[in-house]
Amino acid sequence: MSKLTITTSAAAILALTAGAAVARDNVQIAGSSTVLPYASIVAELFGDNTDFPTPVVESGGSSSGLARFCEGVGENTIDIANASRAIREREIETCAANGVTDIIEVRIGYDGIVFASQIDGPAFTAFTPSDWFLALAENIVVDGAIVANPNITWADVNADLPAVEIAAFIPGTKHGTREVFEENVLLQGCEDTGQMAAMMEAGLSEDDAEAACMAVRTDGKSVDIDGDYTETLARIDANTNGIGVFGLAFYENNTDKLKVATMGGVAPSTATIASGDYPVSRPLFFYIKKAHIGVIPGLKEYAQFFMADEIAGPNGPLANYGLVSDPELAEVQATIENETVMGGGM
Template identity: 40%
Template sequence: MKRILTTSLIAAAVMSAAGAAQARDQIRIVGSSTVYPFASYVTEEFGALTNYPTPVIESTGSGGGLRLFCNGIGEGTPDITNASRRMKISEFERCEKNGVTDITEAKIGSDGIVLGQSADNEAIDLSLSQLFLAVAAKVPADGELVDNPNKKWSDIDATLPDREISIYGPPTTSGTRDAFEELVMEAASEEMEAYGGEGYADIRSDGVYIDAGENDNLIVKRLAKDTDAFGIFGYSFLVENPGIIQGASIEGVKPESEAISSGDYPVARSLWFYVKNQHADDVAPLYEYANMFMEEQMIGKAGYLMDLGLIPLPDAERTQARKQVAGHEALTLADLK
């Protein structure tokens, strides 16, 4: 009887230790490289202004972050993931399948996707169709779709520069890549008869489009040296590198804050983060961090993050987003449809 009691006590102690191992006061964040500069600022402020340690944040790309986030609950999985696009239905269903069933969605602002080049080059204006014809895997020719033969911008249109087409862009795990495919590739191809009115988003793999990884700062550095090339990245990186890079106009509209906010700039998208509510009991500062991120002094029209390139949401939308986060409102499948 004494042995049984001792064994029971040991088992209880092990279970207690396991529970304590999961309880922590440092938040773990993954996700979008575009949201990374904004989230990094908030994490530093959080570490400086609270009694909690600075959260650990990793730039994994939107798709990579959501995959990690949806792997399950408990130790070894992140508490928050950032995204430069909205969560997909398939990702929500994967979360549910793995037991992540209580998620709060936070919309923090807007951003434009920039086609950047060296500031030493002449300014350029491209249409969506010209940009599509530069990067699509297959393009129309003589009534059929063929492998993209365009090597120079002037091959697409004689009025464009006689420069080799070379574009550094994000990988398939990136929300910026997802948004580029939707807002540029699909939007342009749907207007082309050759694609039958359906969006075509396959990007060429012959070396013209160069997968530059998740670190958009590396793209900026490459453009400073490779002055013939272009790069695809978020507007915030344009703001952070004045005099080094410039953004191409798209459909005659420059990538500027007001044009992105109003929707006049054709390649604009929303930015988000997602909170795993099931971690709130074990990760004490989780909600405090989320609420700080949503404060007016962060995401408002005179907020700190605007200086880094975040485009604030309209007042009513910002208020609603803040309310959802403060109330820990659970995202549903119907919300994403």
């Protein structure tokens, strides 16, 4: 009877509460752990500065947030998905299949991805994308043949780097950060070193070569971190030679524990990211379900408040926390104001 008892009891409870299910009066948000700090700052201010209740912001990663976003329309689904990458075509299709057709895309600003190590650790001060590709690639071309990556220490990769074993902690595949890391660092390094051309000469098609460029070694030298940056920090704390991938804001809050390396000769800062000099930065987004505007109180107001000059502008609390504010803020504000959906529809 165990299962029977449980299901019947559950059914009884549902019957009791179904009638009492009240309309949701708060905005429900989920998604990227990179966007979470910004979203929580805005959520708190939104609750403090308006008469709407404070929105609920959950974490979990861009992909899982967008997956929940695309589950359908209705009070039991989330209103906004935070993402540290743009929504993919495949996800838009899933959304459409579940009835989520009108999506408003809001670009919050830019975030830099920095490479940092223990403050007292080896002198990792300057990297190039090529170093990272040669250190982390699964296979590289040696003398015209594709072989498993033979590099063991950073000095094997680049004689200027410390001769310590490679131990990298990079974002796991469900993070939006991973995509930027693959494209702006690994693929870039692959092209810079001429490895991509070498791979194609070795008989790979262009697509296969690109995939091979972004394949990360699985022999333990590189560790995927599926949690948030706190976990990466803990790994770095425990490993003197470890190098981790962090968001700029996180690094700036932990300058007493971490030291940052330049990438391609440029030090990461809000200024170099805004100017586009620092090569590894990415836009942050949130996506609004248009069907929920007018149904969930405060949804549009939250988006407007988020992107107001006072909040998301260069002197606002988000910029103070490490977000590089969007130079085209006015356009984003207009998008929200007119509820312009993606794909040009209305």
